[in-house]
Amino acid sequence: MSIRKRAADFLLQRGFAVVFAIIFIFFSVATAHFFQADNILNIFSAMDPLAITASGLALVVMTGRLDISVGSTAFLSCSIGALLIRDHGLNPVLGMLLVVGCGALLGAINGFIVVVLRVNSLIATLSTMIAYRGMALALTDALLVELPAPIRFLGNAKLGPVPINIPIMLIVLILVHLLQTKTSFGRQIMAIGNDVTVARKIGLPVDRTGFLSFVLSGALAAAGGVLTTIENGAVSPFLGDGLEFTALAVVVVGGVSLLGGRGSIFFGIIPGAFIFEMIRNGLTNLGADPYSYRLVGGAVIFAAMYADALKSGRYALRPQS
Amino acid sequence: MKRYIIPVAAICLAGVATAKADDLKPLKVGFSLDTKESSLETAWVDYLKSEGERQGKVAGFNFEWTINVANADPTRQAANIDDLITRGVDVIIARAFDSGAIGTSIKAAKEAGIPFITFDRGSTSGKPTAHVGGDSYDQAKTTGEAFAEILKKASVHGKCIELQGMLTDINAVNRTKAWNEVGKATGQYETIVQVPTNWNPELFLSGLTNALNAKPEANCVFAASDFAFPSIQAALEKAGRWAPTGQPNHMWLATCDLLPAAVKPMEGGYIDVSTTWDAYSQAKEAVRVIIAIAKHEDPKCGPDGCLAKGRVVTPATIKDMPNLWSRDYK
Numbered sequence: 001m002s003i004r005k006r007a008a009d010f011l012l013q014r015g016f017a018v019v020f021a022i023i024f025i026f027f028s029v030a031t032a033h034f035f036q037a038d039n040i041l042n043i044f045s046a047m048d049p050l051a052i053t054a055s056g057l058a059l060v061v062m063t064g065r066l067d068i069s070v071g072s073t074a075f076l077s078c079s080i081g082a083l084l085i086r087d088h089g090l091n092p093v094l095g096m097l098l099v100v101g102c103g104a105l106l107g108a109i110n111g112f113i114v115v116v117l118r119v120n121s122l123i124a125t126l127s128t129m130i131a132y133r134g135m136a137l138a139l140t141d142a143l144l145v146e147l148p149a150p151i152r153f154l155g156n157a158k159l160g161p162v163p164i165n166i167p168i169m170l171i172v173l174i175l176v177h178l179l180q181t182k183t184s185f186g187r188q189i190m191a192i193g194n195d196v197t198v199a200r201k202i203g204l205p206v207d208r209t210g211f212l213s214f215v216l217s218g219a220l221a222a223a224g225g226v227l228t229t230i231e232n233g234a235v236s237p238f239l240g241d242g243l244e245f246t247a248l249a250v251v252v253v254g255g256v257s258l259l260g261g262r263g264s265i266f267f268g269i270i271p272g273a274f275i276f277e278m279i280r281n282g283l284t285n286l287g288a289d290p291y292s293y294r295l296v297g298g299a300v301i302f303a304a305m306y307a308d309a310l311k312s313g314r315y316a317l318r319p320q321s
Numbered sequence: 322m323k324r325y326i327i328p329v330a331a332i333c334l335a336g337v338a339t340a341k342a343d344d345l346k347p348l349k350v351g352f353s354l355d356t357k358e359s360s361l362e363t364a365w366v367d368y369l370k371s372e373g374e375r376q377g378k379v380a381g382f383n384f385e386w387t388i389n390v391a392n393a394d395p396t397r398q399a400a401n402i403d404d405l406i407t408r409g410v411d412v413i414i415a416r417a418f419d420s421g422a423i424g425t426s427i428k429a430a431k432e433a434g435i436p437f438i439t440f441d442r443g444s445t446s447g448k449p450t451a452h453v454g455g456d457s458y459d460q461a462k463t464t465g466e467a468f469a470e471i472l473k474k475a476s477v478h479g480k481c482i483e484l485q486g487m488l489t490d491i492n493a494v495n496r497t498k499a500w501n502e503v504g505k506a507t508g509q510y511e512t513i514v515q516v517p518t519n520w521n522p523e524l525f526l527s528g529l530t531n532a533l534n535a536k537p538e539a540n541c542v543f544a545a546s547d548f549a550f551p552s553i554q555a556a557l558e559k560a561g562r563w564a565p566t567g568q569p570n571h572m573w574l575a576t577c578d579l580l581p582a583a584v585k586p587m588e589g590g591y592i593d594v595s596t597t598w599d600a601y602s603q604a605k606e607a608v609r610v611i612i613a614i615a616k617h618e619d620p621k622c623g624p625d626g627c628l629a630k631g632r633v634v635t636p637a638t639i640k641d642m643p644n645l646w647s648r649d650y651k
Contacts, residue, residue: 031535039534046527143359144522144582146551156559228523233551234582236522277527284528285535290485290517 016253019303020275027282034285041162043277048169049074049224049231051273053243054250055176055265056220059213061251062180064193064260065121067217069110070247071240072132074225077102077218079136081226082145082235092151100222106132107218111211129244137237145235152233165227172223176216177266189213193260249301250276275300345383348412348615351405352388353398353426355418355442360581361600364646365416365441368604376605380612395419402426406433412611414438414453420445436614440607443626450614452626453607460577460596460631461496461545465503465510467594467633468575472509472541479510479573481541482532484553487519496545496577513539522549529556541573547583547595550576554586565590566636579634581647590636601644602629 028035053070060067081099084090090098106128113124157164180186188209191199200206221240229235254272256263279297288296352369354362366388373384387410391398395418405413406429413430417423417439424446430437436450443452472479483500486493497515504510514536516528525544533539533556544553553574557563562572567590576583579595586592606629613620620627634642642648 033535033537036534039531042530042534046530049523141359142356144548144551146582152551152555155555231555232522232526232549233555234522234549236549236552238521238523241521280527281531281535284514284516284531287514287535290488290515293517 015303015306016255016271019300020271023275023278023282023300027278027285031282031285034282037161039281039285041166043274043281044166044169045163045231046281047273047277048165049228050243050246050250050276051169051224051269052172052227053221053224054247054254054269054273055173056217056224057244057247058251058254058256058263058265058269059176059180059189060121060217061248061256061258062189062193062260062263063210063213064196065114065210065213066248067107067110067121067125067214068244068248069106069125069129069132070217070221070224071243072129072136073103073106073218073221074228074240074243075235076106076132076136076139077222078225078229078235078239079140079145082147082229083139085147085151086145092148096226099226100219103222103225104215104219107215107221108211110218111214114214115207115211133240140235140237142237144237147229147233147235151230155231155233165231168227172220173266173269176220177264179216180265185209185212190261193257193262195261246276253301344381345378346381347385348377348382348611349385349387349408349410350611351402351408351410351413352386352440353401353405353413353415354388354390355398355416356393357390360650361646362416364600364650365604368601368644368646369607372605372608373611376608376612380616382612382615384608391418393418395422398423399426403429406430406435410435412436412438412614414440414607414611416440417442417444422446438607438610438614439626441603451610451620451622453603453610454626454628455492455598455603456628456630457492457577458495458499459628460598461499462503463631463633464543464575464577464594464596465500466507467596467635468541468543468573469503469507469509471593471635472573473507475573477540477573479504479541480513480536480539481510481543481573481575482529482536482539483512483515484525484529484542484544485515485517486545488517490520493520493545500543500545510541512543518545518549520546520549522552525549525552526556529553530559533557533560533562539572541575544574544576546578546580547576547592548578548580550580550582550586550592554591563591566593577631579645579647581650584639584648587634587636587639592636594633594635596631596633597645597647599629599631600646602631605629 077099081095085095250272254268377384389401427447439449518524564571576595578598610620
């Protein structure tokens with residue numbers, strides 16, 4: 001094999017990693033403060049809610065389905081929790097557990113619609129995305145729901161120099177990763193994503209597994225919402241707005257196939273979420289034109305996806321001899 | 322004799338007063354609200370009524386309000402406006418839920434010979450008789466001018482982080498334009514980094530955190546709106562820059578709107594200046610326009626409508642500023 005061909009193969013196999021490295025090196029060289037420990041921690045800290053939400057969404061995507069209601073699920077769950085804490089003096093720890101429970105319940109509704117009523121997951125979660133957001137806006141009167149000051153301080157809590165939300169994110173992602181790789185539930189998810197007909201034929205609990213993937217997606221979206229809420233000190237009407245699409249982009253850029261049956265939580269979601277936050281952070285460091293953020297973000301997604309698509313389909317794209 | 326004169330005089334005066342009230346011409350105004358879910362809408366209604374009474378008396382009108390709420394439903398709003406037309410109101414004023422759908426109602430009102438005023442949110446689907454709203458350009462201009470004065474008095478040259486709004490929103494575009502024009506004109510501050518937030522509090526937090534890290538020399542922040550102030554506060558706390566004015570690590574702060582989330586921080590001296598999104602001024606302007614239209618006079622609006630200017634507020638003036646809805650309405 002020639003050097004050129006080997007280089008091309010390397011680029012195809014490691015397309016996302018190459019794009020990631022190029023961007024990272026560029027920002028490190030071009031700006032004074034990007035490649036500093038504090039800033040890298042900032043990036044990790046800012047990406048936490050997105051990474052946790054994307055890890056739950058990835059479980060659904062691995063079964064070959066979609067859940068685009070994650071942003072609205074986070075918003076509605078957090079609105080309920082924040083209102084109970086603010087207006088009824090609910091214990092904050094109980095409040096957080098309640099939020100995650102609400103998320104699981106909203107995920108269960110999605111699962112019921114998809115698995116029991118047999119509605120296409122995109123259509124089902126599109127409708128719940130609209131409905132959940134509408135309910136949350138009605139509950140909060142579309143106003144900011146501020147948290148009491150003692151809870152707000154948690155948002156800036158640190159373990160040494162490390163913001164506390166980073167270890168929380170790592171623990172959650174490791175648990176979800178272990179669930180996906182080391183349990184029969186995780187293997188069933190991958191089997192369903194690879195071929196649902198075969199999975200059903202060999203007796204796997206396809207419906208139960210699919211339903212549980214939505215429950216977990218809802219619970220993790222709510223958990224991501226809890227982190228966002230604590231960091232911001234309030235639930236805003238914008239909470240989770242557009243999160244479903246960013247989370248989906250993270251999932252796909254992180255190497256989880258939209259067709260299901262392929263991908264890794266820990267090694268896919270973390271770099272996937274990091275690259276999105278890194279772009280925003282790097283452009284701010286560069287003092288870039290505000291209009292360029294979306295353009296650069298879109299271009300990077302395209303580059304990573306194109307490289308991934310070439311990697312996945314390159315043999316099929318070649319003219320057959 | 323005296324004991325007869327006083328009661329007779331009192332009766333005569335009362336009679337004159339009653340006659341004057343009777344002289345006021347009734348002016349039936351229909352107000353269609355898209356929603357009534359925050360203290361801003363409540364403040365608008367109260368200020369419209371009180372201004373209607375005050376300005377109406379001077380102009381010879383007795384305002385009779387009919388108010389309906391569409392609960393964020395454009396179809397409901399169209400039906401509500403039809404009701405107002407059927408009731409035969411003299412003027413309709415409406416805050417559109419959907420700028421693209423309100424045109425149908427404008428057309429229906431015009432066909433019935435009723436003048437139609439859009440309020441706060443304009444129409445993209447039909448030309449109303451007049452539009453009344455806030456002046457977002459002037460807001461940022463007056464904020465910038467007052468901020469430049471504050472910095473001048475403190476002998477500080479501002480190196481500011483600008484938290485922009487959604488750049489497809491004309492208010493956000495106007496504010497960034499005015500803020501930077503004043504900075505250039507006065508030379509008292511400069512924007513060293515612009516952070517787009519899309520009006521999303523999460524981006525206010527992460528954007529300001531990133532900017533503070535990227536530009537440690539920054540000593541001031543301009544927020545195009547302070548509705549997400551808790552996120553700004555969280556970012557400043559994270560960076561150790563959350564301190565009231567007068568303390569060495571104080572970050573000079575200028576904002577637009579002075580919404581409820583920003584009232585306490587301003588009272589505490591964390592925000593140095595803001596210009597209000599002024600429910601009172603807007604209501605006052607709306608009543609002026611209604612009266613002008615009722616008198617068949619030109620309301621003399623600008624090309625973008627009759628825009629009410631906000632008022633500059635500082636920690637020194639916030640307590641005594643009259644009719645400040647974000648402070649007074651909970």
